[in-house]
Amino acid sequence: MEGKSRPLGLLGSSLNKYVLVKVKWNREYRGKLDGYDQHMNLVIKEAEEIIDNKSNGILPVAVIRGDVVVYISPSEV
Amino acid sequence: MEGKSRPLGLLGSSLNKYVLVKVKWNREYRGKLDGYDQHMNLVIKEAEEIIDNKSNGILPVAVIRGDVVVYISPSEV
Amino acid sequence: MEGKSRPLGLLGSSLNKYVLVKVKWNREYRGKLDGYDQHMNLVIKEAEEIIDNKSNGILPVAVIRGDVVVYISPSEV
Amino acid sequence: MEGKSRPLGLLGSSLNKYVLVKVKWNREYRGKLDGYDQHMNLVIKEAEEIIDNKSNGILPVAVIRGDVVVYISPSEV
Amino acid sequence: MEGKSRPLGLLGSSLNKYVLVKVKWNREYRGKLDGYDQHMNLVIKEAEEIIDNKSNGILPVAVIRGDVVVYISPSEV
Amino acid sequence: MEGKSRPLGLLGSSLNKYVLVKVKWNREYRGKLDGYDQHMNLVIKEAEEIIDNKSNGILPVAVIRGDVVVYISPSEV
Amino acid sequence: MEGKSRPLGLLGSSLNKYVLVKVKWNREYRGKLDGYDQHMNLVIKEAEEIIDNKSNGILPVAVIRGDVVVYISPSEV
Numbered sequence: 001m002e003g004k005s006r007p008l009g010l011l012g013s014s015l016n017k018y019v020l021v022k023v024k025w026n027r028e029y030r031g032k033l034d035g036y037d038q039h040m041n042l043v044i045k046e047a048e049e050i051i052d053n054k055s056n057g058i059l060p061v062a063v064i065r066g067d068v069v070v071y072i073s074p075s076e077v
Numbered sequence: 078m079e080g081k082s083r084p085l086g087l088l089g090s091s092l093n094k095y096v097l098v099k100v101k102w103n104r105e106y107r108g109k110l111d112g113y114d115q116h117m118n119l120v121i122k123e124a125e126e127i128i129d130n131k132s133n134g135i136l137p138v139a140v141i142r143g144d145v146v147v148y149i150s151p152s153e154v
Numbered sequence: 155m156e157g158k159s160r161p162l163g164l165l166g167s168s169l170n171k172y173v174l175v176k177v178k179w180n181r182e183y184r185g186k187l188d189g190y191d192q193h194m195n196l197v198i199k200e201a202e203e204i205i206d207n208k209s210n211g212i213l214p215v216a217v218i219r220g221d222v223v224v225y226i227s228p229s230e231v
Numbered sequence: 232m233e234g235k236s237r238p239l240g241l242l243g244s245s246l247n248k249y250v251l252v253k254v255k256w257n258r259e260y261r262g263k264l265d266g267y268d269q270h271m272n273l274v275i276k277e278a279e280e281i282i283d284n285k286s287n288g289i290l291p292v293a294v295i296r297g298d299v300v301v302y303i304s305p306s307e308v
Numbered sequence: 309m310e311g312k313s314r315p316l317g318l319l320g321s322s323l324n325k326y327v328l329v330k331v332k333w334n335r336e337y338r339g340k341l342d343g344y345d346q347h348m349n350l351v352i353k354e355a356e357e358i359i360d361n362k363s364n365g366i367l368p369v370a371v372i373r374g375d376v377v378v379y380i381s382p383s384e385v
Numbered sequence: 386m387e388g389k390s391r392p393l394g395l396l397g398s399s400l401n402k403y404v405l406v407k408v409k410w411n412r413e414y415r416g417k418l419d420g421y422d423q424h425m426n427l428v429i430k431e432a433e434e435i436i437d438n439k440s441n442g443i444l445p446v447a448v449i450r451g452d453v454v455v456y457i458s459p460s461e462v
Numbered sequence: 463m464e465g466k467s468r469p470l471g472l473l474g475s476s477l478n479k480y481v482l483v484k485v486k487w488n489r490e491y492r493g494k495l496d497g498y499d500q501h502m503n504l505v506i507k508e509a510e511e512i513i514d515n516k517s518n519g520i521l522p523v524a525v526i527r528g529d530v531v532v533y534i535s536p537s538e539v
Binding site: 313314315316317318319328348374375377378379380381382383 | 428
Binding site for chain 7: 023068
Protein backbone atom coordinates (compact mmCIF):
# COMPACT_ATOMS: atom_id res chain seq x y z
CA MET A 1 0.00 0.00 0.00
CA GLU A 2 2.64 2.49 1.00
CA GLY A 3 5.36 1.31 -1.34
CA LYS A 4 7.64 -1.62 -1.41
CA SER A 5 9.83 -0.24 1.31
CA ARG A 6 8.30 1.90 4.02
CA PRO A 7 10.73 4.29 5.75
CA LEU A 8 11.01 2.32 8.99
CA GLY A 9 11.14 -0.92 7.04
CA LEU A 10 14.18 0.29 5.15
CA LEU A 11 15.84 1.07 8.48
CA GLY A 12 15.01 -2.47 9.61
CA SER A 13 16.71 -4.00 6.59
CA SER A 14 19.71 -1.70 7.12
CA LEU A 15 20.52 -3.01 10.60
CA ASN A 16 24.17 -3.95 10.99
CA LYS A 17 24.97 -2.18 7.73
CA TYR A 18 26.90 1.03 7.25
CA VAL A 19 24.75 4.10 6.94
CA LEU A 20 25.28 7.79 6.30
CA VAL A 21 23.20 9.91 8.67
CA LYS A 22 22.85 13.51 7.53
CA VAL A 23 21.73 15.83 10.30
CA LYS A 24 21.07 19.55 10.46
CA TRP A 25 23.90 22.15 10.61
CA ASN A 26 26.09 20.52 7.91
CA ARG A 27 26.95 17.54 10.06
CA GLU A 28 26.92 13.88 9.24
CA TYR A 29 27.64 10.58 10.95
CA ARG A 30 28.88 7.43 9.21
CA GLY A 31 28.78 4.09 11.00
CA LYS A 32 26.94 0.83 11.55
CA LEU A 33 23.21 1.03 12.28
CA ASP A 34 22.69 -0.87 15.51
CA GLY A 35 19.13 0.10 16.39
CA TYR A 36 16.33 2.60 15.88
CA ASP A 37 12.82 3.38 17.10
CA GLN A 38 9.65 4.80 15.57
CA HIS A 39 10.84 8.40 16.16
CA MET A 40 13.88 7.66 13.96
CA ASN A 41 16.13 7.92 16.98
CA LEU A 42 19.16 5.91 15.88
CA VAL A 43 21.94 3.89 17.49
CA ILE A 44 25.11 4.15 15.41
CA LYS A 45 28.27 2.19 16.22
CA GLU A 46 31.77 3.38 15.33
CA ALA A 47 30.23 6.65 14.24
CA GLU A 48 32.58 8.95 12.38
CA GLU A 49 31.50 12.54 12.90
CA ILE A 50 31.96 14.79 9.86
CA ILE A 51 31.51 18.54 10.25
CA ASP A 52 31.67 20.77 7.18
CA ASN A 53 33.18 17.82 5.27
CA LYS A 54 36.03 17.27 7.76
CA SER A 55 36.32 14.26 10.04
CA ASN A 56 35.99 15.12 13.72
CA GLY A 57 36.86 11.70 15.11
CA ILE A 58 34.96 8.51 15.87
CA LEU A 59 32.39 7.87 18.61
CA PRO A 60 32.28 4.22 19.81
CA VAL A 61 28.51 4.43 19.84
CA ALA A 62 25.98 7.26 19.71
CA VAL A 63 22.25 7.68 20.13
CA ILE A 64 21.25 10.31 17.54
CA ARG A 65 17.89 12.00 18.08
CA GLY A 66 15.51 11.54 15.16
CA ASP A 67 14.49 15.15 15.47
CA VAL A 68 17.82 16.38 14.06
CA VAL A 69 17.99 13.91 11.16
CA VAL A 70 17.62 15.09 7.54
CA TYR A 71 18.13 11.73 5.87
CA ILE A 72 19.58 8.26 6.45
CA SER A 73 21.25 6.48 3.55
CA PRO A 74 22.44 2.86 3.83
CA SER A 75 25.55 2.25 1.72
CA GLU A 76 24.21 -1.07 0.41
CA VAL A 77 20.64 -1.50 -0.69
CA MET B 78 -14.81 15.49 0.60
CA GLU B 79 -11.18 16.55 0.78
CA GLY B 80 -10.56 16.84 -2.95
CA LYS B 81 -9.95 14.41 -5.69
CA SER B 82 -6.44 13.73 -4.57
CA ARG B 83 -5.59 13.88 -0.90
CA PRO B 84 -1.92 14.57 -0.13
CA LEU B 85 -1.04 11.02 0.94
CA GLY B 86 -3.13 9.63 -1.91
CA LEU B 87 -1.04 11.55 -4.42
CA LEU B 88 2.08 10.05 -2.87
CA GLY B 89 0.50 6.61 -3.25
CA SER B 90 -0.10 7.12 -6.94
CA SER B 91 3.45 8.44 -7.36
CA LEU B 92 5.13 5.24 -6.15
CA ASN B 93 7.84 4.04 -8.51
CA LYS B 94 7.73 7.36 -10.32
CA TYR B 95 10.37 10.07 -10.30
CA VAL B 96 9.74 12.84 -7.82
CA LEU B 97 11.37 16.11 -6.87
CA VAL B 98 11.62 16.48 -3.09
CA LYS B 99 12.29 20.04 -1.99
CA VAL B 100 13.56 20.26 1.57
CA LYS B 101 14.60 23.16 3.77
CA TRP B 102 17.98 24.95 3.35
CA ASN B 103 17.87 25.17 -0.47
CA ARG B 104 18.33 21.45 -0.94
CA GLU B 105 16.46 19.05 -3.12
CA TYR B 106 16.46 15.35 -3.95
CA ARG B 107 15.40 13.84 -7.28
CA GLY B 108 14.77 10.12 -7.57
CA LYS B 109 12.23 7.31 -7.60
CA LEU B 110 9.66 7.25 -4.79
CA ASP B 111 9.93 3.81 -3.24
CA GLY B 112 7.86 4.27 -0.08
CA TYR B 113 6.40 6.73 2.41
CA ASP B 114 4.46 6.83 5.65
CA GLN B 115 1.82 9.06 7.22
CA HIS B 116 4.47 11.50 8.54
CA MET B 117 5.63 12.07 4.93
CA ASN B 118 8.87 10.29 5.69
CA LEU B 119 10.00 9.18 2.23
CA VAL B 120 12.13 6.43 0.70
CA ILE B 121 13.83 7.71 -2.45
CA LYS B 122 15.92 5.47 -4.71
CA GLU B 123 18.80 6.74 -6.86
CA ALA B 124 18.41 10.09 -5.15
CA GLU B 125 20.38 12.90 -6.72
CA GLU B 126 21.20 15.48 -4.08
CA ILE B 127 21.12 19.07 -5.33
CA ILE B 128 22.44 21.85 -3.08
CA ASP B 129 22.11 25.47 -4.19
CA ASN B 130 21.26 24.20 -7.70
CA LYS B 131 24.43 22.08 -8.01
CA SER B 132 24.47 18.27 -8.06
CA ASN B 133 26.18 16.75 -5.05
CA GLY B 134 26.13 13.13 -6.23
CA ILE B 135 23.66 10.26 -6.05
CA LEU B 136 22.57 8.25 -3.00
CA PRO B 137 21.54 4.64 -3.83
CA VAL B 138 18.63 5.03 -1.44
CA ALA B 139 17.70 7.50 1.28
CA VAL B 140 15.08 7.82 3.98
CA ILE B 141 14.19 11.51 4.09
CA ARG B 142 12.42 12.74 7.23
CA GLY B 143 9.03 14.30 6.52
CA ASP B 144 9.82 17.02 8.99
CA VAL B 145 12.34 18.66 6.63
CA VAL B 146 10.19 18.46 3.49
CA VAL B 147 8.76 21.61 1.88
CA TYR B 148 7.05 19.94 -1.08
CA ILE B 149 7.06 16.75 -3.15
CA SER B 150 6.39 16.99 -6.86
CA PRO B 151 6.01 13.89 -9.05
CA SER B 152 7.31 14.48 -12.57
CA GLU B 153 4.33 12.75 -14.17
CA VAL B 154 0.79 13.30 -12.94
CA MET C 155 -20.06 28.14 16.94
CA GLU C 156 -16.67 28.64 15.36
CA GLY C 157 -17.72 31.09 12.66
CA LYS C 158 -19.46 30.81 9.38
CA SER C 159 -16.41 29.38 7.71
CA ARG C 160 -14.04 27.21 9.67
CA PRO C 161 -10.49 27.06 8.30
CA LEU C 162 -10.74 23.56 6.84
CA GLY C 163 -14.25 24.31 5.59
CA LEU C 164 -12.92 27.22 3.56
CA LEU C 165 -10.35 24.90 2.03
CA GLY C 166 -13.16 22.50 1.17
CA SER C 167 -15.09 25.19 -0.67
CA SER C 168 -11.90 26.26 -2.47
CA LEU C 169 -11.32 22.90 -4.15
CA ASN C 170 -10.69 23.21 -7.87
CA LYS C 171 -10.25 26.94 -7.47
CA TYR C 172 -7.04 28.91 -7.81
CA VAL C 173 -5.30 29.65 -4.54
CA LEU C 174 -2.27 31.55 -3.39
CA VAL C 175 -0.23 29.54 -0.88
CA LYS C 176 2.23 31.65 1.06
CA VAL C 177 4.93 29.59 2.75
CA LYS C 178 7.91 30.48 4.90
CA TRP C 179 11.15 31.95 3.41
CA ASN C 180 9.45 34.45 1.05
CA ARG C 181 8.10 31.75 -1.23
CA GLU C 182 4.66 31.30 -2.64
CA TYR C 183 2.81 28.88 -4.88
CA ARG C 184 -0.15 29.76 -7.10
CA GLY C 185 -2.28 27.02 -8.63
CA LYS C 186 -5.46 24.98 -8.40
CA LEU C 187 -6.27 23.38 -5.05
CA ASP C 188 -6.76 19.70 -5.77
CA GLY C 189 -6.81 18.28 -2.25
CA TYR C 190 -5.88 18.80 1.38
CA ASP C 191 -5.93 17.03 4.73
CA GLN C 192 -6.44 18.00 8.36
CA HIS C 193 -2.74 18.97 8.75
CA MET C 194 -3.20 21.52 5.95
CA ASN C 195 -0.99 19.46 3.69
CA LEU C 196 -2.09 20.62 0.24
CA VAL C 197 -2.18 19.25 -3.30
CA ILE C 198 -1.72 22.06 -5.81
CA LYS C 199 -1.96 21.54 -9.57
CA GLU C 200 -0.12 23.67 -12.13
CA ALA C 201 1.68 25.30 -9.23
CA GLU C 202 3.70 28.36 -10.17
CA GLU C 203 6.59 28.76 -7.73
CA ILE C 204 7.41 32.37 -6.87
CA ILE C 205 10.59 33.12 -4.92
CA ASP C 206 11.29 36.67 -3.80
CA ASN C 207 8.54 37.85 -6.15
CA LYS C 208 10.07 36.17 -9.25
CA SER C 209 8.54 33.19 -11.03
CA ASN C 210 10.63 30.05 -10.78
CA GLY C 211 8.61 27.91 -13.17
CA ILE C 212 5.55 25.68 -12.88
CA LEU C 213 5.23 22.30 -11.15
CA PRO C 214 2.59 20.00 -12.72
CA VAL C 215 1.49 19.03 -9.24
CA ALA C 216 2.96 19.40 -5.77
CA VAL C 217 2.20 18.17 -2.28
CA ILE C 218 3.03 21.09 0.02
CA ARG C 219 3.51 20.25 3.71
CA GLY C 220 1.12 22.13 5.99
CA ASP C 221 3.95 22.74 8.37
CA VAL C 222 5.58 25.32 6.06
CA VAL C 223 2.37 27.20 5.20
CA VAL C 224 1.78 30.77 6.44
CA TYR C 225 -1.57 31.33 4.75
CA ILE C 226 -3.79 30.07 1.94
CA SER C 227 -5.89 32.56 0.00
CA PRO C 228 -8.42 31.45 -2.63
CA SER C 229 -8.71 33.98 -5.45
CA GLU C 230 -12.51 33.75 -5.50
CA VAL C 231 -14.56 33.66 -2.33
CA MET D 232 -11.92 28.54 36.52
CA GLU D 233 -9.66 29.71 33.75
CA GLY D 234 -10.69 33.34 33.72
CA LYS D 235 -13.66 35.24 32.50
CA SER D 236 -12.56 34.92 28.92
CA ARG D 237 -10.66 31.87 27.79
CA PRO D 238 -8.50 32.36 24.68
CA LEU D 239 -10.77 30.48 22.28
CA GLY D 240 -13.82 32.05 23.90
CA LEU D 241 -12.49 35.52 23.12
CA LEU D 242 -12.06 34.45 19.50
CA GLY D 243 -15.67 33.26 19.52
CA SER D 244 -16.93 36.63 20.70
CA SER D 245 -14.76 38.36 18.10
CA LEU D 246 -16.40 36.68 15.11
CA ASN D 247 -17.45 39.16 12.43
CA LYS D 248 -15.39 41.84 14.14
CA TYR D 249 -12.20 43.41 12.90
CA VAL D 250 -9.06 41.89 14.33
CA LEU D 251 -5.34 42.52 14.14
CA VAL D 252 -3.41 39.27 13.65
CA LYS D 253 0.27 39.61 14.40
CA VAL D 254 2.35 36.79 12.95
CA LYS D 255 6.04 36.01 12.99
CA TRP D 256 8.56 37.87 10.74
CA ASN D 257 7.16 41.38 11.36
CA ARG D 258 3.97 40.72 9.44
CA GLU D 259 0.41 41.42 10.36
CA TYR D 260 -3.04 40.98 8.90
CA ARG D 261 -6.06 43.22 9.60
CA GLY D 262 -9.53 42.11 8.64
CA LYS D 263 -12.81 40.55 9.75
CA LEU D 264 -12.59 37.30 11.72
CA ASP D 265 -14.79 34.86 9.84
CA GLY D 266 -13.83 31.59 11.53
CA TYR D 267 -11.26 29.74 13.59
CA ASP D 268 -10.53 26.31 15.03
CA GLN D 269 -8.90 24.90 18.16
CA HIS D 270 -5.40 25.20 16.65
CA MET D 271 -5.98 28.97 16.25
CA ASN D 272 -6.06 28.57 12.49
CA LEU D 273 -8.00 31.65 11.41
CA VAL D 274 -10.21 32.71 8.51
CA ILE D 275 -9.84 36.43 7.87
CA LYS D 276 -11.93 38.31 5.31
CA GLU D 277 -10.72 41.44 3.50
CA ALA D 278 -7.33 40.86 5.07
CA GLU D 279 -4.90 43.73 4.65
CA GLU D 280 -1.36 42.39 4.69
CA ILE D 281 1.15 44.67 6.42
CA ILE D 282 4.87 43.88 6.14
CA ASP D 283 7.37 45.98 8.09
CA ASN D 284 4.59 48.51 8.73
CA LYS D 285 3.75 48.96 5.01
CA SER D 286 0.53 47.79 3.40
CA ASN D 287 1.04 45.01 0.86
CA GLY D 288 -2.51 44.90 -0.48
CA ILE D 289 -5.72 43.14 0.52
CA LEU D 290 -6.57 39.44 0.31
CA PRO D 291 -10.32 38.73 -0.21
CA VAL D 292 -10.02 35.92 2.32
CA ALA D 293 -7.15 34.01 3.88
CA VAL D 294 -6.70 30.96 6.07
CA ILE D 295 -3.83 31.84 8.42
CA ARG D 296 -2.14 28.90 10.15
CA GLY D 297 -2.27 29.14 13.95
CA ASP D 298 1.31 28.01 14.12
CA VAL D 299 2.61 31.35 12.79
CA VAL D 300 0.43 33.56 15.01
CA VAL D 301 1.95 35.66 17.81
CA TYR D 302 -1.26 37.35 18.97
CA ILE D 303 -4.78 38.19 17.87
CA SER D 304 -6.31 41.48 18.99
CA PRO D 305 -9.95 42.36 18.28
CA SER D 306 -10.41 46.09 17.76
CA GLU D 307 -13.56 46.16 19.91
CA VAL D 308 -13.84 44.29 23.16
CA MET E 309 3.35 16.49 44.75
CA GLU E 310 4.53 18.89 42.09
CA GLY E 311 5.18 21.86 44.34
CA LYS E 312 3.04 24.30 46.18
CA SER E 313 2.21 26.17 43.05
CA ARG E 314 1.98 24.31 39.78
CA PRO E 315 2.54 26.47 36.67
CA LEU E 316 -1.12 26.57 35.59
CA GLY E 317 -2.18 27.03 39.20
CA LEU E 318 -0.08 30.16 39.47
CA LEU E 319 -1.77 31.50 36.36
CA GLY E 320 -5.13 30.77 37.99
CA SER E 321 -4.24 32.79 41.06
CA SER E 322 -2.96 35.60 38.84
CA LEU E 323 -6.28 36.20 37.09
CA ASN E 324 -7.30 39.85 37.10
CA LYS E 325 -3.83 40.81 38.22
CA TYR E 326 -1.18 42.60 36.20
CA VAL E 327 1.35 40.33 34.56
CA LEU E 328 4.47 40.71 32.49
CA VAL E 329 4.49 38.32 29.53
CA LYS E 330 7.89 37.89 27.96
CA VAL E 331 7.76 36.43 24.48
CA LYS E 332 10.41 35.57 21.94
CA TRP E 333 12.18 38.23 19.80
CA ASN E 334 12.75 40.72 22.65
CA ARG E 335 9.09 41.56 23.00
CA GLU E 336 6.94 41.80 26.07
CA TYR E 337 3.34 42.55 26.98
CA ARG E 338 2.17 44.07 30.27
CA GLY E 339 -1.49 44.00 31.21
CA LYS E 340 -4.23 42.29 33.19
CA LEU E 341 -4.51 38.52 32.87
CA ASP E 342 -8.09 37.85 31.84
CA GLY E 343 -7.91 34.19 30.87
CA TYR E 344 -5.68 31.31 29.84
CA ASP E 345 -5.84 27.67 28.77
CA GLN E 346 -3.72 24.55 29.23
CA HIS E 347 -1.48 25.50 26.26
CA MET E 348 -0.59 28.76 28.07
CA ASN E 349 -2.48 30.73 25.47
CA LEU E 350 -3.28 33.94 27.33
CA VAL E 351 -5.90 36.68 27.25
CA ILE E 352 -4.37 40.00 28.29
CA LYS E 353 -6.41 43.18 28.73
CA GLU E 354 -4.99 46.68 28.25
CA ALA E 355 -1.82 45.05 26.98
CA GLU E 356 1.09 47.42 26.55
CA GLU E 357 3.40 46.11 23.85
CA ILE E 358 7.09 46.69 24.52
CA ILE E 359 9.61 46.02 21.74
CA ASP E 360 13.32 46.33 22.47
CA ASN E 361 12.42 48.13 25.72
CA LYS E 362 10.28 50.79 23.99
CA SER E 363 6.50 51.05 24.33
CA ASN E 364 4.65 50.38 21.08
CA GLY E 365 1.18 51.31 22.29
CA ILE E 366 -1.64 49.52 24.08
CA LEU E 367 -3.92 46.77 22.75
CA PRO E 368 -7.42 46.76 24.34
CA VAL E 369 -7.22 42.99 24.53
CA ALA E 370 -4.99 40.34 22.96
CA VAL E 371 -4.89 36.57 22.74
CA ILE E 372 -1.21 35.65 22.95
CA ARG E 373 -0.26 32.17 21.72
CA GLY E 374 1.42 30.07 24.41
CA ASP E 375 3.89 28.83 21.85
CA VAL E 376 5.68 32.20 21.73
CA VAL E 377 5.84 32.74 25.51
CA VAL E 378 9.15 32.61 27.39
CA TYR E 379 7.79 33.43 30.84
CA ILE E 380 4.82 34.99 32.62
CA SER E 381 5.44 37.00 35.77
CA PRO E 382 2.58 38.35 37.90
CA SER E 383 3.50 41.66 39.55
CA GLU E 384 1.96 40.61 42.88
CA VAL E 385 2.42 37.15 44.30
CA MET F 386 14.56 0.93 35.42
CA GLU F 387 15.24 4.40 34.11
CA GLY F 388 17.96 5.33 36.57
CA LYS F 389 18.04 6.27 40.18
CA SER F 390 16.73 9.72 39.48
CA ARG F 391 14.36 10.26 36.61
CA PRO F 392 14.29 13.82 35.24
CA LEU F 393 10.93 14.78 36.77
CA GLY F 394 11.87 13.02 39.99
CA LEU F 395 14.94 15.21 40.32
CA LEU F 396 12.73 18.26 39.91
CA GLY F 397 10.49 16.89 42.65
CA SER F 398 13.38 16.57 45.07
CA SER F 399 14.55 20.06 44.13
CA LEU F 400 11.36 21.80 45.25
CA ASN F 401 12.03 24.76 47.53
CA LYS F 402 15.71 24.62 46.62
CA TYR F 403 17.64 27.10 44.54
CA VAL F 404 18.01 26.14 40.92
CA LEU F 405 19.74 27.50 37.85
CA VAL F 406 17.47 27.42 34.82
CA LYS F 407 19.32 27.82 31.55
CA VAL F 408 17.06 28.78 28.67
CA LYS F 409 17.69 29.48 25.01
CA TRP F 410 19.24 32.77 23.76
CA ASN F 411 21.97 32.98 26.43
CA ARG F 412 19.55 33.67 29.24
CA GLU F 413 19.29 32.12 32.65
CA TYR F 414 17.13 32.39 35.74
CA ARG F 415 18.27 31.66 39.30
CA GLY F 416 15.75 31.26 42.08
CA LYS F 417 13.75 28.87 44.24
CA LEU F 418 11.85 26.10 42.46
CA ASP F 419 8.26 26.42 43.63
CA GLY F 420 6.50 24.09 41.22
CA TYR F 421 6.65 22.31 37.87
CA ASP F 422 4.56 20.10 35.62
CA GLN F 423 5.20 17.22 33.22
CA HIS F 424 6.05 19.63 30.36
CA MET F 425 8.88 21.05 32.50
CA ASN F 426 7.01 24.31 32.83
CA LEU F 427 8.51 25.77 36.00
CA VAL F 428 7.49 28.15 38.77
CA ILE F 429 10.53 30.04 40.05
CA LYS F 430 10.38 32.41 43.02
CA GLU F 431 12.70 35.40 43.44
CA ALA F 432 14.02 34.69 39.98
CA GLU F 433 17.12 36.65 39.04
CA GLU F 434 17.22 37.10 35.28
CA ILE F 435 20.70 36.93 33.78
CA ILE F 436 21.20 37.92 30.13
CA ASP F 437 24.62 37.49 28.53
CA ASN F 438 26.08 37.01 32.03
CA LYS F 439 24.67 40.29 33.39
CA SER F 440 21.92 40.52 35.99
CA ASN F 441 18.74 42.08 34.65
CA GLY F 442 16.87 42.29 37.96
CA ILE F 443 14.69 39.98 40.01
CA LEU F 444 11.16 38.75 39.23
CA PRO F 445 9.07 38.00 42.37
CA VAL F 446 7.79 34.89 40.66
CA ALA F 447 7.79 33.60 37.09
CA VAL F 448 6.25 30.74 35.15
CA ILE F 449 8.91 29.66 32.66
CA ARG F 450 7.71 27.59 29.70
CA GLY F 451 9.39 24.19 29.49
CA ASP F 452 9.72 24.61 25.77
CA VAL F 453 12.47 27.24 26.16
CA VAL F 454 14.50 25.36 28.80
CA VAL F 455 17.93 23.91 27.99
CA TYR F 456 18.70 22.55 31.45
CA ILE F 457 17.76 22.88 35.11
CA SER F 458 20.47 22.51 37.74
CA PRO F 459 19.68 22.46 41.47
CA SER F 460 22.48 24.03 43.51
CA GLU F 461 22.30 21.27 46.15
CA VAL F 462 21.93 17.65 45.22
CA MET G 463 13.05 -6.39 15.48
CA GLU G 464 14.42 -2.90 15.84
CA GLY G 465 18.05 -3.81 16.26
CA LYS G 466 20.10 -5.27 19.01
CA SER G 467 20.12 -2.02 20.92
CA ARG G 468 17.17 0.29 20.71
CA PRO G 469 17.95 3.95 21.48
CA LEU G 470 16.33 4.00 24.94
CA GLY G 471 17.80 0.58 25.68
CA LEU G 472 21.28 1.92 25.07
CA LEU G 473 20.57 4.72 27.52
CA GLY G 474 19.45 2.11 30.04
CA SER G 475 22.69 0.21 29.74
CA SER G 476 24.64 3.47 30.02
CA LEU G 477 23.28 4.36 33.48
CA ASN G 478 26.02 5.27 35.93
CA LYS G 479 28.50 5.50 33.07
CA TYR G 480 30.13 8.60 31.67
CA VAL G 481 28.42 10.02 28.62
CA LEU G 482 28.99 12.86 26.21
CA VAL G 483 25.79 14.78 25.53
CA LYS G 484 25.97 16.97 22.46
CA VAL G 485 23.28 19.61 22.36
CA LYS G 486 22.43 22.36 19.90
CA TRP G 487 24.44 25.63 19.67
CA ASN G 488 27.90 24.00 19.88
CA ARG G 489 27.49 22.98 23.48
CA GLU G 490 28.17 19.70 25.17
CA TYR G 491 27.93 18.17 28.62
CA ARG G 492 30.14 15.37 29.94
CA GLY G 493 29.20 13.50 33.10
CA LYS G 494 27.60 10.43 34.63
CA LEU G 495 24.17 9.42 33.32
CA ASP G 496 21.93 9.19 36.37
CA GLY G 497 18.51 8.92 34.77
CA TYR G 498 16.43 9.53 31.67
CA ASP G 499 12.86 9.29 30.42
CA GLN G 500 11.14 8.44 27.15
CA HIS G 501 11.52 12.03 25.86
CA MET G 502 15.31 11.66 26.23
CA ASN G 503 15.30 14.16 29.06
CA LEU G 504 18.49 13.29 30.91
CA VAL G 505 19.87 13.56 34.44
CA ILE G 506 23.62 14.09 34.32
CA LYS G 507 25.79 14.18 37.45
CA GLU G 508 29.04 16.15 37.71
CA ALA G 509 28.26 17.61 34.31
CA GLU G 510 31.11 19.53 32.74
CA GLU G 511 29.72 22.18 30.42
CA ILE G 512 31.75 22.74 27.27
CA ILE G 513 30.94 25.71 25.03
CA ASP G 514 32.78 26.12 21.73
CA ASN G 515 35.30 23.53 22.94
CA LYS G 516 36.12 25.38 26.19
CA SER G 517 35.16 24.16 29.66
CA ASN G 518 32.66 26.41 31.38
CA GLY G 519 32.72 24.68 34.78
CA ILE G 520 30.94 21.74 36.37
CA LEU G 521 27.29 21.45 37.39
CA PRO G 522 26.71 19.08 40.36
CA VAL G 523 23.66 17.72 38.57
CA ALA G 524 21.56 18.88 35.64
CA VAL G 525 18.31 17.89 34.00
CA ILE G 526 18.89 18.38 30.26
CA ARG G 527 15.78 18.61 28.09
CA GLY G 528 15.66 15.94 25.39
CA ASP G 529 14.44 18.53 22.94
CA VAL G 530 17.87 20.20 22.75
CA VAL G 531 19.90 16.99 22.43
CA VAL G 532 21.70 16.11 19.17
CA TYR G 533 23.31 12.88 20.35
CA ILE G 534 24.34 10.98 23.48
CA SER G 535 27.51 8.92 23.41
CA PRO G 536 28.52 6.67 26.32
CA SER G 537 32.28 6.50 26.68
CA GLU G 538 32.21 2.72 27.25
CA VAL G 539 30.06 0.43 25.18
